[in-house]
Amino acid sequence: MTLDIHRIRQDFPILDQKIHGNTLVYLDNAATSQKPNSVIQAITEYYSKYNANIHRGVHKLSEDATLMYEESRQKIQRFIGAKKSQEIVFVRNTTEAINLVAFTWGQQHIKAGDEILLTEMEHHSNMVPWQILAQDKGASLRYLPISPEGELIVDDLDVLLTEKTRLLAITQMSNVLGTINPIKEIVNKAHSIGAKVLVDGAQSVPHMPVDVQELNCDFLAFSGHKMLGPTGIGVLYAKEEILQEMPPYQGGGDMIRDVTWEASTWNDLPWKFEAGTPNIADVIGLGRAVDYLNALGMEQVLAYEHELAKYAINQLEDIEGLTIYGPMDKPRGGLISFTLDGIHPHDIASILDQQGIAIRAGHHCAQPLTEKLGAIATARASFYIYTTKDEINQLCDSILLAKKVFHL
Amino acid sequence: MSMDLYRELILEHYQYPRNMGDLKDPDIHHHDKNPLCGDQVGIGVKLDENKVVDIKFRGQGCAISQASTSILTEKAKGMTVEQLKALTKDDIQEWLGVPLSPTRLKCALLPLTVLQAGIYKKEEENPS
Numbered sequence: 001m002t003l004d005i006h007r008i009r010q011d012f013p014i015l016d017q018k019i020h021g022n023t024l025v026y027l028d029n030a031a032t033s034q035k036p037n038s039v040i041q042a043i044t045e046y047y048s049k050y051n052a053n054i055h056r057g058v059h060k061l062s063e064d065a066t067l068m069y070e071e072s073r074q075k076i077q078r079f080i081g082a083k084k085s086q087e088i089v090f091v092r093n094t095t096e097a098i099n100l101v102a103f104t105w106g107q108q109h110i111k112a113g114d115e116i117l118l119t120e121m122e123h124h125s126n127m128v129p130w131q132i133l134a135q136d137k138g139a140s141l142r143y144l145p146i147s148p149e150g151e152l153i154v155d156d157l158d159v160l161l162t163e164k165t166r167l168l169a170i171t172q173m174s175n176v177l178g179t180i181n182p183i184k185e186i187v188n189k190a191h192s193i194g195a196k197v198l199v200d201g202a203q204s205v206p207h208m209p210v211d212v213q214e215l216n217c218d219f220l221a222f223s224g225h226k227m228l229g230p231t232g233i234g235v236l237y238a239k240e241e242i243l244q245e246m247p248p249y250q251g252g253g254d255m256i257r258d259v260t261w262e263a264s265t266w267n268d269l270p271w272k273f274e275a276g277t278p279n280i281a282d283v284i285g286l287g288r289a290v291d292y293l294n295a296l297g298m299e300q301v302l303a304y305e306h307e308l309a310k311y312a313i314n315q316l317e318d319i320e321g322l323t324i325y326g327p328m329d330k331p332r333g334g335l336i337s338f339t340l341d342g343i344h345p346h347d348i349a350s351i352l353d354q355q356g357i358a359i360r361a362g363h364h365c366a367q368p369l370t371e372k373l374g375a376i377a378t379a380r381a382s383f384y385i386y387t388t389k390d391e392i393n394q395l396c397d398s399i400l401l402a403k404k405v406f407h408l
Numbered sequence: 409m410s411m412d413l414y415r416e417l418i419l420e421h422y423q424y425p426r427n428m429g430d431l432k433d434p435d436i437h438h439h440d441k442n443p444l445c446g447d448q449v450g451i452g453v454k455l456d457e458n459k460v461v462d463i464k465f466r467g468q469g470c471a472i473s474q475a476s477t478s479i480l481t482e483k484a485k486g487m488t489v490e491q492l493k494a495l496t497k498d499d500i501q502e503w504l505g506v507p508l509s510p511t512r513l514k515c516a517l518l519p520l521t522v523l524q525a526g527i528y529k530k531e532e533e534n535p536s
């Protein structure tokens with residue numbers, strides 16, 4: 001079964017509008033995705049029909065809200081193949097999920113002289129929390145390098161993984177290069193020397209099947225807003241035994257079992273990590289987004305994005321002066337970063353905006369990587385389930401127009 | 409279709425910037441970047457009796473930030489330090505002559521921010 005893109009597009013009300021007089025072409029999905037009607041409705045429905053605090057009330061509305069909230073957790077558990085719903089912790093976004101691990105597990109396990117291994121293609125949100133932790137503890141950071149083709153040099157793990165390595169934190173899909181990393185193989189190597197592995201799934205979970213038991217990763221972080229869900233809601237998955245051992249992140253209501261004047265004991269998983277009233281509406285919205293993706297099938301989503309990426313590379317390659325970053329002839333995520341001789345990425349983005357085409361320009365929160373690529377910034381077009389080949393053609397036409405505007 | 413943002417004046421200054429280069433022993437010198445997008449500008453100024461007699465810049469970035477820098481260096485020549493300090497975003501907008509969105513305005517204002525920061529830095533170092 002292939003995706004019916006025309007039908008899918010009708011589920012996304014935002015796509016039906018003009019920007020500067022042109023029909024919107026939204027190619028900034030790696031930054032955030034658009035939301036289908038069902039997600040928007042789920043949020044409205046919660047606020048208009050059963051808005052109540054959860055886990056606390058005995059009244060009907062509170063029971064309904066609690067049920068929906070916990071049902072979302074189970075949907076997400078199944079979506080990423082987790083063993084138990086207790087392993088799903090709701091946070092604000094990928095960034096908060098990673099910080100949660102750094103400030104709890106990291107505080108407990110990282111000591112002076114230890115090493116944290118990252119890769120050269122990490123987003124700032126999977127670098128900065130570890131920099132803060134390493135500075136605090138006197139630990140050091142190492143980086144698994146990338147090849148000129150934009151792929152991890154996996155063989156270097158043999159040198160970089162040492163008895164000092166406590167943690168490997170790695171993205172499953174690069175938000176700049178589109179590279180899909182061989183996580184399973186990498187997890188095996190890291191585990192063989194006793195290191196834990198945190199996977200940044202911000203770009204992978206929305207766009208491909210991800211099964212945490214198959215990957216055997218210890219932590220997985222991702223954001224709802226990049227996978228058709230609302231902003232302000234994200235997920236931390238961690239293996240149950242690890243979550244059990246971890247100290248709480250924040251103290252307050254909901255996360256406690258018993259409180260005396262002096263001390264408290266912690267609630268069961270996952271609520272131990274969900275202090276205070278959570279983002280109920282958006283958890284429910286995210287559950288609905290997962291329903292939407294399940295109905296399409298993540299295998300289909302991935303296959304379609306591979307196809308779009310291949311098509312886009314073929315079209316863009318023909319443009320003189322255009323450089324594409326990342327793997328060129330391997331299946332890659334549906335995003336393309338590029339530069340154009342003589343026009344700065346911001347100017348490309350401005351000219352495309354005039355045509356109604358939304359792309360991103362800058363260092364994409366991966367400043368060291370962008371510099372390593374030899375660019376000060378890149379332009380990035382990123383696709384999703386509602387992107388059409390015709391939109392990619394429009395992207396190419398508008399890039400040619402930009403060259404004309406700049407007399408190139 | 410509106411490509412006003414890239415009117416000839418801006419493209420011309422971007423592709424053939426004025427006053428690009430370095431000054432020996434500048435009286436004012438400052439360098440900064442826009443952390444959001446990485447546009448960079450460094451400006452050096454030579455003064456005589458508090459008036460700009462020479463000004464040079466080095467930069468990297470989008471057409472708006474670089475053209476704005478080039479234009480600013482042209483206009484700054486002959487101005488007094490007080491006149492430079494009094495320049496505002498309205499002056500830059502008027503010189504560029506194009507409507508700018510809030511994000512692109514940041515690009516356009518980078519050189520003025522750098523120049524004025526350089527002046528304040530100098531004044532702090534040698535309070536008169």
Ligand SMILES: Cc1ncc(COP(=O)(O)O)c(C=O)c1O
Pocket residue numbers: 030031093094095096123125126171173174175200202203223365
């Ligand atoms: C690979 C990667 N990691 C982390 C993030 C951070 O996500 P968020 O801003 O939702 O926390 C992003 C998105 O910006 C990303 O692409």
